[in-house]
Amino acid sequence: MADNKAKRGGADRALIALTEKYEVAYWSKKFKVTPAKLKYAVKKVGRSARKVEEYIKLQKHRAADKSRIALGEAYEVRYWSKKFKVTPARLKAAVAAAGHSSKKVEAYLAAKKAAKKGKKAVKKTAKKTVKRKKAA
Numbered sequence: 001m002a003d004n005k006a007k008r009g010g011a012d013r014a015l016i017a018l019t020e021k022y023e024v025a026y027w028s029k030k031f032k033v034t035p036a037k038l039k040y041a042v043k044k045v046g047r048s049a050r051k052v053e054e055y056i057k058l059q060k061h062r063a064a065d066k067s068r069i070a071l072g073e074a075y076e077v078r079y080w081s082k083k084f085k086v087t088p089a090r091l092k093a094a095v096a097a098a099g100h101s102s103k104k105v106e107a108y109l110a111a112k113k114a115a116k117k118g119k120k121a122v123k124k125t126a127k128k129t130v131k132r133k134k135a136a
Contacts, residue, residue, distance in 0.1 A: 086109060
């Protein structure tokens with residue numbers, strides 16, 4: 001994008017000018033980020049559109065990676081096992097069933113726990129009815 005309307009050329013198109021509103025709008029839309037994130041990225045890595053794009057992709061990747069469970073890393077297995085209060089074997093089984101998303105694994109483990117509590121409640125009521133029948 002050209003900053004100086006009289007000067008046109010390829011070198012200027014590869015740079016991001018934060019002083020021009022239309023450029024901020026264009027690059028924000030192109031990289032699918034807010035203008036504030038674009039400005040932060042430009043201040044962090046410079047005005048080069050290529051470098052800014054690489055930085056934004058890296059940041060998006062890191063944000064997505066935080067919520068995924070990597071079973072190949074022992075420290076990840078320890079962390080998520082402790083967080084969900086399950087054994088590493090149960091965590092691995094939950095990841096195999098629900099996928100690597102921490103939210104999906106958490107929901108899966110909660111559902112399993114609720115189902116287990118439901119079975120215990122059914123057993124207790126069955127025992128009570130048996131005792132009542134014997135007493136009668």
